[in-house]
Each structure stands twice: as C-alpha cells, then as structure tokens.
Amino acid sequence: MKTRRDFIKISALGIGGVTLAGTSLKWAWGSGAGDPGPENVADLPSLSRYPTYCEVCFWKCAGWVYHDEEGKIRKVIGNDADPHCNGRLCPRGTGGVGMYHDPDRLKTPLIRIEEGGKQTFREASWEEALDLVAGKMKQIRDKYGPESMALFNHGSSGTYFGNLLKAYGSVNITAPSYAQCRGPREVGFELTFGSGLGSPEPTDIRDTRCLVLIGSHLGENMHNGQVQEMSDAIDRGATIITVDPRFSTAASKSKFWLPIKPSTDMALLLAWMNVLIYEGLYDKDYVQRHTLGFEQLKSHVEKMTPEWAYGITTIKPHIIRETARAMANAAPSVIVHPGRHVTWYGDDTQRSRAIAILNALLGSWGRRGGFYFKESLHIPDFPHPPFPKPAWTWKETLNGKYPLARLSVANAIVDASIPGEGKEHTIRGWIVSGTNLPMTMPQKDQLLKAMQALELLVVVDTMPMEITGFADVVLPECTYFERYDELRDSPGREPWLGLRMPAARPAYETKPAWWMAKQLGDRLGLSEYFNYNDYKEVIEWQLGQLGTSLEEMQKIGVKRFDRTEGSLYMDESLPVEFNTNSGKIELYSTELASLGFDPIPVYTPHPEPPQGFYRLIYGRAPMHTFSRTANNPNLVDLMKENSVWIHPSVAEIWGLKKDQYVWLKNQDGMVSYFPVKVRLTERIRWDSVYMVHGFGHRDKKLSLAYGRGANDSDLITNVMVDPLMGGTGMRGNFVTILTEDPGKEVKS
C-alpha cells in the first residue's frame, strides 16, 4: 500500500538528480564525509577552555571543553565547582565529544520529495526549508487553528520551539520523559507531600544512613551526582537495600538484595508499612504532627503482613522485617528512592504514592539524609509580549481521562493526532525535537497511524534518527559544543547557575535550535517574541539581571547563589504547611478520594508470562543515553550492542549457548527486527529476561548503531495506562525465544 509518508532512510539521499535551490550548499567546514574539520573559533572569544553543560543526558553536568594544538575539540572535563558532577563527568559526558565528531551527523536541511513514485529526501537551503515549514504552519493555523500544532521535545532545543508554539497559539507541548518515564512519581509525591521531585531529585544520599532502591539501578543509570553520593555512602557504611529481580550493579553493592518477583513491588511496600506501623517503628512524632490519615493507613495495611507479602513477592518474611527495621534504625536519615523510569504496570502513580507514604512514616521528607528542600534560581524571561490564549489545549483531548496529568501526555497527543469520528480536536502537525519517537513510544502502530495522518512533520535533531525518516522536513541542529543555550538553573541544595557557550562554530550547515525557532517566528509574523539577533543577547541580559555577566561566567562556568526560600531541611520549631488539600502530608489522599480513586494504595496482581514466555525487563547501561548516544563513536566503542540476559536454567531449556544470536517474539507475535546476543548470567531471574534500551537501530545512516542488538520498544505492544495521569506501563510484555531467523514478514 502506498503511504503518504514512507520511512526514508537518509542514506537514499542524492539518488535521482538532486536539485539545489537557494543559497550555496557547500559545507562550511570539512568535506562532510568525515570529521567536521578544524573548529573555526575566530569569532569566539579566545579562551583556554570553554564552559558548557552536558546535553548527553538530563543531568546537565557542567564542564570545560578543551581544544588541542590544532584547535580541534579534544576533551571535556567536569567543572570542579559544579554540584551535579563535582569535576567528574560520567562516561557519556566524557565521551560527549563523539557527538561532535560523529561523521554521520545531519549536515544540511532535508526536504521530502517524490521522484518516480519513490519518496526521498533532497538537500535544501535553510531559506527553502524554513519557508516550507512556516508556510505549512500558516496553512494549519488558517485551516484548523494554531492549537493543531504540537511539539514533542527532549533537551535544550525544546525551550525555543516551545516558545515558538506558545507564540503561535498552541500549548500542546509534550515530552515522553513524562508519561513514558517519570510522570507517575511526580504525581505520587505531589499527592502525598504537595511537591513533586523534579530533576535532579532532592535525595540527600550524601548524608543518608540507609538507601533503599526499589526499581532504581543507580550505577547503571549514571545519574552522576547520585552515583557519586551513593559511592560516598558506601564509604560511610550506609546500609543499601536493593529490590530488583535482577542482580544489578547496585544490588552487588548492597547489604540486602531482595530478588523480588517482578510486578509485585506494591505488596512489598505495603508489608514494609505493616512492619513499621505494627512494630511501632515509624516516626510517631513526625506522623502525628505532619500527616493526615494515619489511622486509615493503619487499618488498611493490618493484614498486609510480611507473611502475606511472601506469597506474592517471594521475599522471605524475616528479610522484609529485617529491612524494615534497618530503615527505621536509620530514620530519618533514610531514603526510599523514588526511582526515575517508573511507568511499569499502570498503577505506577499508586506505587509511587506507596513509596512516598513509606518515606513519610520514616520521617525522611525534609530531613537530613532523607529528602532536602531543593531550590533553584528564578531566571527572568527575556521581555516579550504575553502569549495568546489557545482556544483548546491537550487537556480537552483527554475527555476527562487522566485527571492528574500535570503535564501533557505524549501518548495522548499521539492519539489526538489520529483523526476519527467525533473527535472534536485533532492535531495536524508536529515538530519533533531531540526525541526519537519510534524508539521511545510504545505501541508503534498508533504512532505510525498518527504520523501518516499528519499534514506536517518537522524533525530537529543532530543525528539521522529513525524519526527523521518520517519527516517532511529535517532541520539539522548543531551539537551542544557549537551553540549558546539557555542558562542552566536546575534545582539543588543551593541554586546554581550554569553557562553553555560554543567552543566551535556550527559545523556543516547545522544551526542552533534557537536560531531555527526565531527564523520560523519571523516568517510567521511573531518576531516580537524573538526580539534578539543572537541568543547571546538573551543570556547577557539575564546574567545582568542576576548580577553577573557573560565575562564572569565564561571564567567560572557555574556560579552559586544563596538560598532565599527557607532552609534545606524542615525547621522543627516552625509550623509546616504542605501544598496538599489538607496542608498535611496525605497518607490518605483527599484528592484521590474526591476523584474516585483509591485514597490509599492497594496491591493489584498483574498479568504473568504465559508458558514458554518471559517478562521483558529493560534498563540502562552507564555508557549510553538511549538513542542519543547510539552512534557516538566513543561510546559505541565502550558498548556496541545490547544483549539479552537469560538465566542458565532457561538457556538449557532452549539449548542456548553463550553469545548465540536469537530473535525475541512477544505475546502479540511481534519479533525483534534484528537478532540479539544471548548473555547467560546468574544475575537474572528465571522468569524474566533483561536488555538495555536504546539499541537495534534500523536507520542505515547510523553507520555504527545500525543493526546492533534488539530494540525493546518494538516488543512493547501491551501498554497498561495509568488511569490517574496517563503513564504508559510497559512491563507487561512477555517474550519467547526464536533461534532461527523468522523471516522479515513477521517482524516488527
């Protein structure tokens, strides 16, 4: 069947007589085939090192970019003063230089054309590409209203396109990092404490005496500051308790490892509450002064004893008791870690609530060694007229579903982009910036349907990711080494400001995202929202407002400010009001009760693998950040492909050998596109298999990433949606093992 939007492998580019219009397309530096070439820094200040903050992941560690004698970007070293990294970048940050040098980078704007019945991309000038995008956006605005444009984003570039969309008249701005990742825990903690967690999480690991990781594989997820603090905690002899069906790296550092049966975490959390309450180990004074609903909670968990949980979780009752006591002994310097990627089983907000409640019983919220009260700087907005009020927003597309979604739900935006009977609001155009949706979103069929129906799909990226193959227009962004970006003001123990400035001019025909957004704004008659020629002007103005300057920040990279919003921990002498309905920490959630949801979390059994199938668990490796690093030469060198972790007893059943390549088929018949290597290991349960997310790329233009390993998200077709906030629970997929190539036709 002919589709409007065939997936285009960018390698097809150039076939069939490419015509170039507009300005000359000679790349500024280098041949385009290899290295970006010598960095021309002639119009940049001459510095011995250039301040930046990392864009490889969301931790945004500050560092210094160094050139070698030839002026080539050679290395990045952490900024000693920065509390995100303390001078030590993680492997991805250190290897971030590979993103700049990657020969497969997008180099010039691309426009989809049809030639001889075949869709392909042709190189285009910026003028032409931007005119085309703006023209289509005008059409959409005229035909359907500006609300019909949506933005999917991740990372710095989202800010500029977000502002563009708001100025244009749409707030349908979404990020898979919410409903596909950390959204449920934000809602769970907010319902309990009146405050979400944000990023970085305000976990006081540095001073903790007991760290409980339940579904967090810290150390494999290189959340730099937290890994560093966990390492310090190990030195100080803190008790680490890790709950994981897999013997994770963190489990190997732990005093207690609880090899839980997957999907039963809620039962363990409730049993821990039972022990704390019925053994009288909870923080009575804290609970009495600050919480609401203790008696309801007490009777709710009365029968949820360790013996009850044993039958569900397979964790022995005496271990449940012992670990609960270890937490209580350390309290309030104890952290039951909220985790980060928490979209598992569709009751994830409730599970996050249970984690929050456990922390409340231990009195760790607002306490040293527990959770501190974070603070960030308030960077003033560069002056612009107020944004127009859209006629409708993503909320109206939900039809009353997901009442607790505080941010827009990416999967709901996908659904709203599929036209259908009785749909009042349909989204017609997308800008996708810095997120590779085909590997991020579960339920690929929905995503494809939506993309086929769109009237405009613009992709902004530094690399030819799978999503670029679906674009009408591809806009090549320069890497974080080649641009100014908004100031970093992420929250922490104190407010810290961070500067990113270019250490090189943009290579090839790439451009910073702020420039693209401004250019589109100008074409859409929205110039007044982009009242600057260079984003540097915005930064200079903001730094002036904050009492510093670009000159100072170039020298120091990061700057600490004093706290102004109260103390780091709870001041016990003052009355405390929490931002909940009752002003208390809500063990019993009045908001959930009023919405008709369980006001106290309950345990629900989740589907189990059928015979011959294994639960698909996925996670992270410290040297990769999903798609973003998949083709980074330095990081590919550290880890080239993922493998599927299989317990030796399972391998025996299937006759599998170490390093053998197999295909995985899920419960709905979806088969992994590429084969994946078997890793036989005692570190995984017999009822589950595990793989690192972010591999199995299908775009041949990613010359290092193509065909390496399997993509777990291809196998995630069953999604259990969180009725509270729309999170997509993705751990209810089961795979079986194929040792023979199943042939292309059945593949995902």
Add this chain to the structure above:
Amino acid sequence: MAIDTRKCVGCSDCVVACQTENDVPIGFCRDWVTESVHGSYPNVELEIRSERCNHCENAPCVRCCPTGASHIVEGGVVLVTGNKCIGCGACIQSCPYDARYSHPEGYVDKCTFCNHLVSRGGKPACVAVCPTKCMHFGDLDDPNSEVSNALKNRKFKVLAPEAGTNPQIYYLT
C-alpha cells in the same frame, strides 16, 4: 594505584577519559573494565574491576624489549618510547595482563599513568574522572599518601600474583 572494587560500578568512564586524554584511537584502549560473577541466583556476587598496565616492579615487558623502548622511569612507571619501538610485539606476548596493544602507527602503546599530567601535579585521567572515586593514586613509598592509607585499612589483592611480576595495581576487596 589502589582500586576499590566495592565502589566501582563498571561505568567505563576511566576508559573513555583515557581515550580522550591520550588520543587513544577508537577501537583500542589502555584501560578496560572486567566483571566476574560468582555463585548462582539468588546467591550471587559480582566484582567489577577497572584494569590497566600494572606497572610491575619486575616487568617482563621491559626485560624482553629488544630496543629498550620499554623502560621504567623514576617513580616506578613503565613507559614505552614510541620512536624507539619497532613494534615487534614481544612485550605484548610477555604481559600477563594483556595490557598492551599495537598502535596503528606502528608502535606498542599502553597506560602511562598519565605521566604528562602527574608530572605537573595532576592525577591520571581515569582517577580524576571516576564518578565513584574508587581509584587512589600516589606514592606507595610515602606512608601518608592517599594510596598508602587506602591499603592500610582494607583487604586487597593483586591480579595474577603467580606471574611474579610484582604488580603495582592493588584491588581493595
């Protein structure tokens, strides 16, 4: 050097930091990470080690080098003088740790303990970058150095002691 296996998470930051500091070509490395798993589920143990040249006191690579390119400098660091190396590979064969590789430019390359940084008062790139601070570097002859202190209070081991090379990388267990 002493490396704390209780803290190392095996992230390979040491490997990539070495590559970018020392311009090690992609596809090669001067340091690497190994994991060993013992036991069976759920009674499992995992040891992760960052490994590199052990800068042996009794270095077989130095003894077997026909040109004197491999040598020990003051302070005990084993180095290779690139332009004296003929790339014969005898040292690669003799090393019980497989710590050397043939550089595409025709000489044998290996860890230098970042001598160029250390001689200016810095730390080797791997030590400086490690997010877990699991590596301690310094003078083992100085009883008050960071590395001596690390060894004082902990159990430790060396790799392949049976080779008799007197390796100078200690793993805190």
